[in-house]
Amino acid sequence: MKTILFFLFVSLLTGCVRIQSNTKADAVPAFRRILVVTKMRNASDSYVQELAQSFPANYEVCTVALSPLSFDNPDETIRKQAAACRSDVILTLELSKTGHISRYNRFDYAYNAEMTSASTGEPFWKAIISVDPRYGAKIPPRSLVKRLLTDHIIDGKLPTQSLQAFNGENINR
Numbered sequence: 113m114k115t116i117l118f119f120l121f122v123s124l125l126t127g128c129v130r131i132q133s134n135t136k137a138d139a140v141p142a143f144r145r146i147l148v149v150t151k152m153r154n155a156s157d158s159y160v161q162e163l164a165q166s167f168p169a170n171y172e173v174c175t176v177a178l179s180p181l182s183f184d185n186p187d188e189t190i191r192k193q194a195a196a197c198r199s200d201v202i203l204t205l206e207l208s209k210t211g212h213i214s215r216y217n218r219f220d221y222a223y224n225a226e227m228t229s230a231s232t233g234e235p236f237w238k239a240i241i242s243v244d245p246r247y248g249a250k251i252p253p254r255s256l257v258k259r260l261l262t263d264h265i266i267d268g269k270l271p272t273q274s275l276q277a278f279n280g281e282n283i284n285r
Contacts, residue, residue: 128247129255130220133239135263140236141229143200145172149190151206152250153180159250166253168261168268174199194230203227205241205251221249225256227265237265 148163157177164173174197178186194202209222220242227237239259241251254273260266 128244129252130242131239131255131259133225133237133259133263135265136236139229139234140265141200144170145198145200146174147190147194147197147199147202147230148173148175149193149202149204150175150177151186151204152177153207154249159253163253163256165271166257167271168257168266169271170268171266172197199230201227202230205256207249220244223251225251227260237263 146167148160150160150163160175160177164175167173174193176189176193178189182189190202193199204224204226206224207221208224209220223241223243225237225239225241226235228235237260241256243249243251254270257266257270261268261270
């Protein structure tokens with residue numbers, strides 16, 4: 113029992129998401145419109161919507177999910193969506209290493225994240241994100257937005273989460 117409690121405590125300390133980031137403070141533009149680009153194997157529409165809804169209310173967020181199976185030019189798709197949304201900045205999330213878990217080993221999913229100015233293409237925030245495979249192959253949206261808040265890239269407050277109760281009512285946390 114003590115062993116189980118020890119491992120539970122250690123897993124709580126390490127968490128399911130680790131983010132290392134770097135900010136080019138003198139290059140951060142003032143912005144309110146964000147285009148979030150996901151370059152993952154299978155980013156569902158619901159995941160992309162959850163990403164958009166995780167930003168503070170004072171931001172307008174558009175999304176585009178790029179699939180490795182698409183024959184469209186990814187740069188052209190991003191350019192068109194940024195123009196359609198009149199985005200000030202582009203946040204790109206790209207899977208760089210797949211993770212897995214076996215009986216004896218665990219290898220985290222690894223992602224590269226970068227935020228650039230839509231007008232100049234100049235990056236001003238970069239991150240390496242590791243996600244425990246027990247939590248799936250996607251970056252938890254709230255963890256990403258919390259980091260952007262911590263790094264002073266965005267301002268505001270996280271939106272409250274809405275949970276569905278057994279009786280069908282929404283519960284806000």
